[in-house]
Amino acid sequence: MTISFDRAADYYDSTRTLAPEVSERLTAEILRLGRATPETTFFEPGIGTGRVALPIVERGYAYTGVDVSEAMMDKLRQKIEGKAHRLTLIQADATDLPLEDNSFDVAIAPHILHLIADWPRAMDELRRVLKPSGVLIYFHHTTNKTATRDAVGQQWRQILAGYGHDSGFTGGVTEDVLGRLQEQGATLETVVVAELSRESTMGSLMQAYRDRIYSHMWRVPDDIYPQALADLEAWAAQEFPDLNISIASQDTITLTAAYHWAG
Numbered sequence: 001m002t003i004s005f006d007r008a009a010d011y012y013d014s015t016r017t018l019a020p021e022v023s024e025r026l027t028a029e030i031l032r033l034g035r036a037t038p039e040t041t042f043f044e045p046g047i048g049t050g051r052v053a054l055p056i057v058e059r060g061y062a063y064t065g066v067d068v069s070e071a072m073m074d075k076l077r078q079k080i081e082g083k084a085h086r087l088t089l090i091q092a093d094a095t096d097l098p099l100e101d102n103s104f105d106v107a108i109a110p111h112i113l114h115l116i117a118d119w120p121r122a123m124d125e126l127r128r129v130l131k132p133s134g135v136l137i138y139f140h141h142t143t144n145k146t147a148t149r150d151a152v153g154q155q156w157r158q159i160l161a162g163y164g165h166d167s168g169f170t171g172g173v174t175e176d177v178l179g180r181l182q183e184q185g186a187t188l189e190t191v192v193v194a195e196l197s198r199e200s201t202m203g204s205l206m207q208a209y210r211d212r213i214y215s216h217m218w219r220v221p222d223d224i225y226p227q228a229l230a231d232l233e234a235w236a237a238q239e240f241p242d243l244n245i246s247i248a249s250q251d252t253i254t255l256t257a258a259y260h261w262a263g
């Protein structure tokens with residue numbers, strides 16, 4: 001199963017944008033962990049609209065990205081139109097890269113492996129296209145949700161189960177990815193890039209369910225979504241009648257560099 005973000009291309013940046021100072025710090029840490037020199041070549045599977053890639057591309061580095069979604073990559077193409085760059089974009093699946101072995105110095109994997117059922121194969125592909133001296137930089141973003149927000153998620157899963165839908169899909173989550181890297185002999189270095197508070201209300205969370213903003217909502221079959229949503233809204237109206245109730249969350253953005261993995 002492949003989760004293309006075609007449907008999210010028009011709003012993805014508004015849900016995931018990093019503040020300029022966070023983006024600066026992220027870029028600086030990627031360049032440091034990747035021991036970048038002007039000759040360093042970068043690769044990113046699931047490059048999307050270039051949230052992570054663009055600041056590196058704008059610094060003049062050679063960067064190759066693949067994505068199953070042309071619509072997401074089109075947004076990135078628009079951002080670099082008319083500028084000098086060394087960005088190459090290819091429509092391809094991360095589990096089957098149309099790229100030569102030993103091609104890149106640094107591979108970056110942000111927000112992608114958890115979407116891929118066969119994530120071990122995607123990791124094998126990353127390892128294959130990295131040079132033996134190459135570095136993998138895994139980006140993980142954890143959200144510490146309030147109990148209220150957690151309760152909504154639990155209720156949603158319970159409602160979906162009632163309609164026979166198993167919402168338990170996960171691709172490669174952080175534990176899986178770091179565990180595999182360690183099993184395969186990598187030396188890991190982890191750095192916390194940013195701790196962020198995200199303000200949100202029950203009303204905006206319910207709107208996100210109505211608009212089917214997040215990819216876990218796309219996996220729910222269309223024939224059960226409207227009824228499941230109505231059930232969730234009825235439950236929320238009982239439990240949390242005040243739509244302005246805060247469901248702020250704490251996010252942590254972390255990078256883990258894997259050395260001695262590709263060789």
Ligand SMILES: C[S@@+](CC[C@H](N)C(=O)[O-])C[C@H]1O[C@@H](n2cnc3c(N)ncnc32)[C@H](O)[C@@H]1O
Pocket residue numbers: 002003004005006016045046047048049050051052066067068069072092093094095110111112115116
């Ligand atoms: C959550 S977005 C992340 C985009 C970007 N890496 C970022 O951090 O903003 C995931 C991207 O991966 C793409 N994608 C999902 N599964 C993929 C696969 N198997 N192979 C290549 N791209 C994939 C989606 O189309 C989407 O653009």
